Amino acid sequence: MMFPFALKLLWEPSRPHRLTPHLGAQTLPWRVLAVAYPFALVTGIALLMVPIQLSFILHGLGLDSPATAGLLSAGNQASVLAGALLFRLLVRFGYVPVFGGGFFAAGAGLLLVSVSKGQGGLLLGGCLNGFGCGLLLVGLITWALAALPSKVRGVGAGGFNSCVFLGEFLSPLVILLLRHGGVSLVSAMAFCGWGLVALILPALLAPLAIRVQAAALPAAD
Template structure:
């Protein structure tokens, strides 16, 4: 992103492409970035850690009315809550300050996340998962906002890409850990939520508020006319991004693959494609959203069309990598587009709006694919349709030639 993309100067002084701590004069660097990148992984922990133990949870509460409906909600509730509340978290970020909310949310995350270790009611466990979603909304909004506060230009784009790399690798690790720990007891994986406590301590030590919290009661309004396009596209982008994660195992099952080892290996290879795309984003971000967003949608879309038509494991692997590569470019490209023209006082709310759009898209994803599958003749056709729509989105964004993250 070029300096011209910022419509007004940042509130914190800059040393090159990094903000400087107003209290100590020290520039932001790897310690701050590492805390924020690792904390960003906690939302992924909530999404994938429990997937392997859902059948065990259902068995444990077999006598609970509506157990078949409530058990999947244990997994999906946090994502829905993030989608519904991240905008509120964004307003709190701009109002009370980034650091205070981040540290508090990390501490609360540990208590809400580990609560099912002691709860004997499925309804109470679902309620605790709603609280986890609230803390995740605050954590994700704070982390992304602080990355945008601390860094600018190419440095910011590189860290946005690394945020996707970290969360993608974390998803792969957490999925395996959830299965291994859940083999002993379905409650055991919940202990991992306590990892947020050392992160809270690290945030308290290394993270600093970029500028003093504004004491005025009136925040500057968001530029909704500028945000409408990137947020609307990000809503669809969230759906596209999640298709590979949700549906890959069903694609493999549909062509006769029954081995969980094979399914896991193909999923890991697809995740590797996502990590590569996100890692490379920093090198292509200078081209601007008019290029990066269409290219990302094009790769994801063509990959999904291929997955819908694939009839063998090698074909699935190839198109999973293509889709994953596009997904790795997609999130940081959309985020850079959305935040590129926002000022410091607007950035928390803008990040919250964008995060809400992404997570609502992710939550809707399996429902949309299921509806398409039933309406037009199977999963393969549904994936091809979603892929074709992604390609259409690529053409539409390119034709609109958005500005706001970089000039090219």
């Protein structure tokens, strides 16, 4: 449906020179991407964990109302948007609180979901998880792209999005693997929550150890 609009409104920028080897892989800031890409993969896994597993958790609690499931899922997804929008305010204090706070909220949300016995706890846990994931998605890609020269930002962003989408694909498989290992669903959620919490320290250290300065944009023609 959007194809005619894309065909009309999008354009291909002029390319006066062929890409040369110095624009290849050696130009990419791999010290930054080696941190941002695994974090993006984990964020993708955490992002869909609540929406996919929520109905099973509700069924286990005897809360089979479609309206309840819809409300809790909507709260989770709305919180992803809230985290993404609030990134601009929080990043004023640096990437340390963004990364640390993101993994804390995402992990604490899953832990709260795993121990909740009613709608209130599930809603709060889902919202915490969504907020942390939204904060991480925007924070990580902003941090990574700031280190990329303008001519390879498309490559870097493509790799980042591929990691997020791969994480989303792996999200139900991670739970399924834990379930096949004899772990209950709520225990699997708790295990994943603790895994996210364990990433708080690396997330705090990463922006301190790797200082990122935005690459200069080429002058306009």
